[in-house]
Amino acid sequence: MYRYDSIDQQIINERVAQYRGQIERNLAGTLSTDELRPLRLQNGLYIQRHGPMLRIAIPYGMLAATQLRKLAEISRRYDRSVGHFTTRQNMQLNWPKFEETPEILGELASVEMHAVQTSGNCIRNITSDQFAGVAPDELTDPRPYCEVLRQWSTFHPEFAFLPRKFKIAVNAAAEDRAVIRAHDVGLEVVISEAGEIGLKVFVGGGLGRTPVIGKVVREYLPRRHLLSYLDAVLRVYNRHGRRDNMYKARIKILVNALGVEEFARQVEEEWSHLKDGPTTLTDAEFDRIARHFSPPGYDNLPEEDLSFAAHLKDDKAFASWVKRSVHAHKVPGYAAITLSLKAPGVAPGDITDVQMEAVADLAERFSFGELRITHEQNVVLSDVRKRDLYEVWKIARTNALATPNIGLLTDMICCPGGDLCALANARSVPIADAVNKKFDDLDYLYDIGDVSLNISGCMNSCGHHHVANIGILGVDKNNEEWYQITVGGQQGNTTTIGKVIGPSFYAVEVPLVIEALINVYIEQRTPEERFIDTFHRLGVEPFKLRAYAGRDKRRSPNSATKTEANDVTTKVANA
CATH class of the missing domain: 3.90.480.20 (Sulfite Reductase Hemoprotein; domain 2)
Structure with a gap:
């Protein structure tokens, strides 16, 4: 994995010292809370429902054992002995003390870690395939590309204050496990007709309030032009992206407004001034980075043991x-x-x-x-x-790390939701717990087979509910927690946005609705079909009808139901 050189370490050490001074000035009353806000966000510090939350960067999901030990130590000393891994392959600490966050960043710096650009309107953590470098279906190792992008984007002076946050993912495998089509920029490593490695560029994907699948703006980009081309993409976005309305500020809105052809034309025009300039990625520089990801000392073993x-x-x-x-x-x-x-x-x-x-x-x-x-x-x-x-x-x-449910219904992606997040409309974790209890029979889960279920507590979609076979979204109705259900979303090479099946449900109804959707699949599937295959064959209507069938008998929306729903969503938080 990539190891810091003296320049990397100096940059992070100086950032820690700078941040320490900012916090000290704030505590002394010489730097106001409003003045501190953009500065703390540059270092991953949010103020959430119950207090500070610190998001720690884990570039493209790679950790050394020594770094994980440091995270364990930090969680004991400065938090509640627990960390939360996010869909961007980062870690969040949800209970640090505000005045101790400089000490945490100092501890992180000692093991080549930081919290830079985990928040704010900048280029966020670059993500990739969790099997990068070892996957049999990959064309090449995507991690050198991720590291090149990390170094290019860190403290990039032009892109520190973009119209909105900006997310990049890289895939080099036959199967996209990085969901590149749901990112502001998705990069797929490809080979040209001449046999040269380059990249296919998707732009304008994203989830949130307006979920969009990214569009191809370049079928083939030579590797040496990667950084200059992305400079051009971000310059066009920086120039035209909406800054008057945060809900319309993502690049996906701009691409849709201009049209992908016009957006691509403007990028090409901007690129013409940057191409073959100082940001050209030479083979020597790429190879320097790639050497950090050389294969370890594998034993010569037989295929079968x-x-x-x-x-x-x-x-x-x-x-x-x-x-x-x-x-x-x-x-x-x-x-x-x-x-x-x-x-x-x-x-x-x-x-x-x-x-x-x-x-x-x-x-x-x-x-x-x-x-x-x-x-x-x-x-x-x-x-x-x-x-x-x-x-x-x-x-x-x-150590409770071997639940055999990977890829099954209970292998849920779930944001912290309203228990911790100030932006959430509803709680997520208690819903996950209720679904887990409903489907607590492993034999039954194995019979159901591959099906994804994701939960988000609000429209920001941190739980990526849009691209799950079954998605659950927390919504607020008259200060009450309700849950909207989508069906038919999918990750991978055919990333698809799920369809809303209808009006939202009380918390207590959600596990029963999930059961109804699963029953449609079990009754209607052919032997070789997964849940998503049956959905594609049948369409949304049978699932919708079953979800709402007998709803009045099942849970009529009266005050007793509301009380019961509140019990469902509070019992985990109060445990």
Whole structure:
């Protein structure tokens, strides 16, 4: 993984010192709260419903075991011994003390970490495939591209105050696991007819209040022009993006307003002044970055391991975990594994300090001291020998990290929601808990098969509900929490926005509605169909009819139901 040089370290150390001075001046009363606001946001510090929240950068989801140990230590010393992994592969601390945040940033700097550009109207954390570098279906390793983009975008003077936040994702695999089409800019590594590596560029994707799938603005961009072309894209956005209305400020609104052809024309015109200039990405510079991602010292192993095969045969629980959590690796004898952060009764994406230490141990013992954070809020060990999988599973299970539900209904993406976030209209975590309790039979989950369910507490869509097979969105109706349901969303190469099935539901109704939707699938599927395939064949209407069938009998909207709904959404918060 990438390691800081002296320049990287100096920049981060100086930023910590600068931020420390800003906080000290604010506490002394010489820097007002309004003056501090943009400065603290530049360092990932929000003020949420109950107090500060600090978002820590994890570039393209890569962590060293030593860094995860530091996060565990920080969570114990400065928080409540828990961290939350986000869909942007970052970590959030939800209970730090305001006056202690400079100390936290100092601790992070000691292990080559920071919180820079995790907030504000700037280029945010670059995200990518959690299996980057080991996936059998990838064209090349996308991490050098991500690191090039990280270095280019960090403290970029032109793009520190964009009309709105800006998100970039990179994919180099046959299957898009980075959801590049739902980003402001999505980059797909491709090969030209001449056999040269370049990039296909999508612009104008995004979720939130107006979900949009990104559009192709360039089918092929030579690698050497990556940075100058993105400079051009961002200059056009910076020049024309709306600054009078934050709800219309994202680049997706601009691309839609201009039309993709006109937007692309303006980018090409701007690029003509930048092409082959100082930002040209030379092969020498790219290779310098790429060397940080050289393969580790893999053993020469057979493709199959006899002990692994024996454990698969003899231990049903292990075999179930392998089926959902173990993934193919490009090197014979190795596998990548996903450690689930979706155990029943736990907020999706939350990880305790004890679990962080356990994962760090596993990474050091079995995966060359590295790990990855996934878009789905889980953790990946990317380089595990097959003969070690049984031992890894036993340790993971002891630490509640081996729930065998990866890709199943209870492997939910979920934002913190109204329990913590000041922007949320409704709580998310209690809904996740209620769905988990409704579908607590693993055999039934395995029978249902692959289906994604995402939950967002507001239209900002931090839970990416739009691109889930079943999406849940918290909405506010007369100061009451309701939940809107979408069906038919999808990630991957055919990223699709889900369809709203109709009026929203009380919290207590949501698990029953999910059950109704699943029942349509089970009754109507053909043997080879996943949930999304059945939806595409049938359309939304059968799902909609079943969701609302018998609603009056099931839960009539009266005061008793409201009380019960409130009980559902508060019991987790009060636990």
